[in-house]
Amino acid sequence: MPYILDCEITSHQEVAPGHYRLVAHAPEIAAAAAAGQFCMLEVQEGFYPFLRRPMCFERIYPDSVSILYKIEGEGTRLLSRFTAGQSINIQGPLGKPFPLNGAYQRHIMVAGGIGIAPFPALAEAIIAQLGKTPEVIIAARNEDLLLCEDIFQQMGCKIHLATDDGSVGKKAFASEVLDALEPSKDSIVYCCGPMPMMKATHAVCQQRKIPCLASLEAEMACGDGVCLGCVVEANVEIEAERMVRVCCDGPVFDSTTIHWESY
Numbered sequence: 022m023p024y025i026l027d028c029e030i031t032s033h034q035e036v037a038p039g040h041y042r043l044v045a046h047a048p049e050i051a052a053a054a055a056a057g058q059f060c061m062l063e064v065q066e067g068f069y070p071f072l073r074r075p076m077c078f079e080r081i082y083p084d085s086v087s088i089l090y091k092i093e094g095e096g097t098r099l100l101s102r103f104t105a106g107q108s109i110n111i112q113g114p115l116g117k118p119f120p121l122n123g124a125y126q127r128h129i130m131v132a133g134g135i136g137i138a139p140f141p142a143l144a145e146a147i148i149a150q151l152g153k154t155p156e157v158i159i160a161a162r163n164e165d166l167l168l169c170e171d172i173f174q175q176m177g178c179k180i181h182l183a184t185d186d187g188s189v190g191k192k193a194f195a196s197e198v199l200d201a202l203e204p205s206k207d208s209i210v211y212c213c214g215p216m217p218m219m220k221a222t223h224a225v226c227q228q229r230k231i232p233c234l235a236s237l238e239a240e241m242a243c244g245d246g247v248c249l250g251c252v253v254e255a256n257v258e259i260e261a262e263r264m265v266r267v268c269c270d271g272p273v274f275d276s277t278t279i280h281w282e283s284y
């Protein structure tokens with residue numbers, strides 16, 4: 022069962038235009054959480070907005086968790102107004118984490134925009150549990166929106182940057198950068214970001230016959246498998262089983278599970 026706890030915010034800072042990092046003291050949640058899982062944040066006391074907002078764990082520390090988020094609408098705007106010292110209600114951990122498989126030599130993370138959010142925790146887990154140093158492709162619209170480069174540098178990861186405007190790194194899509202790295206059968210890919218970017222990353226992995234784990238997003242109400250508000254279409258013959266729930270069947274899926282043609 023996930024915890025539902027009031028947690029003290031220990032730090033909350035804008036890290037790029039419209040992007041924030043919130044750290045909360047949450048020892049129980051941190052102890053139970055794994056990379057790829059997420060939590061639901063109550064962004065306002067009272068009834069508006071009614072629904073909690075899902076956010077993955079950026080880092081999992083012994084007694085706290087960090088959340089890296091982008092302002093999208095009203096909920097995240099309200100979230101950005103919380104200050105250090107205030108408490109925030111967190112429900113989690115939820116969902117399935119990234120499975121870790123030590124059989125692969127190359128672990129390549131492919132991130133588009135705020136899709137970078139689950140990867141610092143994943144990189145830490147790969148280093149600590151598999152003894153391998155992952156590579157990361159960080160793609161964003163421009164230089165100002167490239168996130169977490171310093172964190173991956175400190176971990177010793179090989180970093181590949183890509184921007185839409187060419188302001189830094191390659192002027193290329195994340196999937197094109199991945200293809201240029203020539204991943205082969207000793208490689209496994211993890212991706213998170215906009216659906217078209219994950220669809221293109223899945224296509225590269227299919228062509229190269231390598232596994233790809235995709236962390237999906239969907240609008241969520243319950244976060245707990247009940248409301249079916251978060252379903253996505255899967256490649257399943259039986260019609261009744263075709264929709265999978267991002268909140269509890271995912272958010273991490275083997276990319277071959279997803280019916281990408283629908284997106």
Ligand SMILES: Cc1cc2nc3c(=O)[nH]c(=O)nc-3n(C[C@H](O)[C@H](O)[C@H](O)COP(=O)(O)OP(=O)(O)OC[C@H]3O[C@@H](n4cnc5c(N)ncnc54)[C@H](O)[C@@H]3O)c2cc1C
Binds near residue numbers: 088089092267
């Ligand atoms: C498992 C999971 C993990 C996530 N982790 C992160 C994270 O670490 N950092 C982060 O910045 N965001 C993350 N998101 C997305 C985040 O939950 C949404 O951006 C947020 O709920 C938007 O709330 P809002 O009230 O600000 O915007 P709203 O006013 O609710 O919506 C603004 C716009 O964003 C769209 N939108 C709303 N919710 C989602 C969603 N869940 N996915 C895609 N589009 C959405 C709406 O359709 C609308 O166009 C995650 C989503 C999921 C499902």
Ligand code: FES
Binds near residue numbers: 247
């Ligand atoms: S959010 Fe309710 S079933 Fe997934």
